[in-house]
Amino acid sequence: MDAxxxxxxxxxxxxxxxxxxETPRPGRGEVxxxxxxxxxxxxxxMARRGDAGYAGAWPYAPGLEVSGTIRxxxxxxxxxxxxxxxxxFTAGGGLADVVAVRAGFAVPVPDRVPSPVAAAAPLMLTTxxxxxxxxxGFRPGQTVLxxxxxxxxxxxxxxxxxxxxxxxxxxxxxxxDKVVPALGNGYDRALVRDENLTQAVRxxxxxAGVDIVLDPLxxxxxxxxxxxxAPGGRIVLFxxxxxxxxxxxxxxxxxxxxxxxxxxxxxxxxxxxxPRRASAGLRRVLxxxxxxxxxxxxxxxxxxADAPAVHQxxxxxxxxxxxxxxxxx
Ligand SMILES: NC(=O)c1ccc[n+]([C@@H]2O[C@H](COP(=O)([O-])OP(=O)(O)OC[C@H]3O[C@@H](n4cnc5c(N)ncnc54)[C@H](OP(=O)(O)O)[C@@H]3O)[C@@H](O)[C@H]2O)c1
Numbered sequence: 308m309d310a311x312x313x314x315x316x317x318x319x320x321x322x323x324x325x326x327x328x329e330t331p332r333p334g335r336g337e338v339x340x341x342x343x344x345x346x347x348x349x350x351x352x353m354a355r356r357g358d359a360g361y362a363g364a365w366p367y368a369p370g371l372e373v374s375g376t377i378r379x380x381x382x383x384x385x386x387x388x389x390x391x392x393x394x395x396f397t398a399g400g401g402l403a404d405v406v407a408v409r410a411g412f413a414v415p416v417p418d419r420v421p422s423p424v425a426a427a428a429p430l431m432l433t434t435x436x437x438x439x440x441x442x443x444g445f446r447p448g449q450t451v452l453x454x455x456x457x458x459x460x461x462x463x464x465x466x467x468x469x470x471x472x473x474x475x476x477x478x479x480x481x482x483x484d485k486v487v488p489a490l491g492n493g494y495d496r497a498l499v500r501d502e503n504l505t506q507a508v509r510x511x512x513x514x515a516g517v518d519i520v521l522d523p524l525x526x527x528x529x530x531x532x533x534x535x536x537a538p539g540g541r542i543v544l545f546x547x548x549x550x551x552x553x554x555x556x557x558x559x560x561x562x563x564x565x566x567x568x569x570x571x572x573x574x575x576x577x578x579x580x581x582p583r584r585a586s587a588g589l590r591r592v593l594x595x596x597x598x599x600x601x602x603x604x605x606x607x608x609x610x611x612a613d614a615p616a617v618h619q620x621x622x623x624x625x626x627x628x629x630x631x632x633x634x635x636x
Contacts, residue, residue: 310403311611313367316357318622320615323355323369331400331407333381338410340393343636344426344607345401346372346629347614349458349548350575352622358550363399369618370401371575374416374425375634384410392416394593396429396578396585402614404634411582414589417597423605424596426631427459432592432603433585434545434574435463438521439471441584442543442572447472449518452508452535454479454528455548456489456497458621459629464521465493466601474518477511479504479528481624488627500528508535521545526554529569533557538566545572608632 308330314322333339351369354361362369377391387393387410395413400406416425438460439445451468455461456478465476478494480486489497498507508531509516516537522528523546532542547553556569578585595601608617608630617630 308404309611310368310400311370311614313355313362313365313369315365316362317355320619323615323618325611330405333379333384333407335382336384336410337381337407338384338387338413339378339405339407340373340375340395340413341378342373342401342404342406342634343375343422344373344631344633345370345403346426346430346631347402347608347617347621348372348430349546349621350430351402352618353550355618355622356550358547368400368403370403370406371397371399372426372429372431373397373401373406374422374428375636377413378405381410386410387413387415392422394425394428394589396433396575396589398575398578402611402632409582411586412578414586414593417593419597420593422636423607423631423633424603425593427463427603427605427629428592428596429589430574431459431629432463432596433588434460434572435467436592437574437577437585437588438543438545438572439464439467439519441588442545442570443519443521443541445471445474445519448474450475450477450512450515451519451521452477452479452517452532453494453521454500454524456480456492456494457485458626460523461489462492462628463601463603466603470595470600475512477508477517485627492628505531505534516540519543523548525549525551526556527551529554529557533561533565533567536565536567541568541570543570543572603629605629605631
C-alpha cells in the first residue's frame with residue numbers, strides 16, 4: 308500500500324515522498340481502517356520542520372485524522388465491525404491507504420455526515436469544540452478572540468460558536484490578504500496582527516475586552532492577550548505555530564490581580580492520556596455535523612502525491628480553511 312513518509316526534518320517538500328510499505332495488521336485492541344479521506348493539519352508541518360515533540364523518529368508517517376471503513380479487527384475489540392464507517396484519530400500514519408489505530412480512537416460516523424467532512428472531525432473539529440467547551444468553558448453570549456482565524460481550526464471555532472449559543476467572534480490574521488478568508492470562515496471581525504491590535508480589539512468590544520482568547524502562537528501574543536482579556540476571562544494556549552522558544556508565563560500576582568486564567572490544550576495529548584474524553588468530543592462533533600450544524604466546507608486534494616504541496620502552503624501561511632486528501636470513496 309501507499310503511505311506518505313517524511314524522511315528527515317525539512318522546511319520544504321524535498322524530504323516528503325509517497326512510499327510503498329507493508330499494509331498494517333491490527334494488534335490487540337486495535338483496528339485497521341481503509342482510509343477514504345485523510346485530514347491535513349498544521350501539526351504535520353510542525354513534525355516536518357522537526358519541532359520537538361511531533362515526529363518521534365525518522366522516517367515519520369504524517370496524518371493524524373481519517374475517515375474510512377473498518378478493514379480488520381484485532382483481538383479484544385468488541386464494539387466495532389468490519390465494514391463500519393468510522394472517523395478516527397490516528398496518532399500518525401493517517402496519510403496512507405490503510406492505517407492501524409487503537410479501537411478507542413475510532414468512532415462510528417452517522418449516515419448523514421459525508422466522509423470528506425468526517426475526516427476533519429477527529430483532530431480539527433474536536434480541537435475546536437473542546438477548546439471552546441472544555442478548555443475555555445464557553446458560555447452563550449461570550450466574546451471569543453481567535454488567532455490564526457483564516458485556517459482550519461480557526462474556521463471550525465467560528466462555525467461552532469453559533470452552534471453553542473452564539474457570541475461575538477473576533478479573529479486575527481498574520482497578513483492583510485487573510486482578512487477575507489477569516490471573514491469567510493464566519494468571523495464577525497477579522498483584524499490583522501499589527502501594532503494597533505490591542506486598540507482594535509478593545510474598540511470592537513466597546514472597551515470591555517474579550518471573555519476568551521484561543522491562541523496557537525506560542526507566547527508571542529501573550530502580552531496582547533492579557534491586555535485585551537476582560538476580568539474573569541480565560542486565555543487558552545494551544546500551539547506554537549512559529550516554533551520558537553516560549554517565554555515564561557506571567558507571575559501569579561498578575562493573574563490574581565487581573566482576575567485572569569491561562570490554560571493549555573493539546574488534542575493529541577488528550578487522545579493519548581484521556582481517550583474517553585477525546586472520543587466523547589469526537590462523538591459530539593459527529594452528532595452536530597449529522598444535525599447539519601456546523602456547516603463545514605473542506606477542500607479536497609486529489610491524491611497523496613499532492614499532500615506535500617498543501618503542507619508547504621500551510622508552512623508558508625497560505626492555507627485557507629481545511630484540506631483533506633481523497634484516498635478512495
Ligand atoms: N493544541 C491542539 O490540540 C491543536 C490541534 C490542532 C491545531 N493546533 C494548532 O492550531 C493552529 C491552526 O492549525 P491548522 O491545522 O488549522 O492550520 P492553519 O491555521 O491552516 O495554519 C497555521 C496558521 O498559523 C499561522 N502562523 C503563525 N506563525 C506561523 C509560522 N511561523 N509559519 C506558518 N504559519 C504560521 C498562520 O496564520 P496567521 O498568520 O494568519 O495567524 C497559518 O495560516 C496551528 O498553530 C496548530 O499547531 C493545535
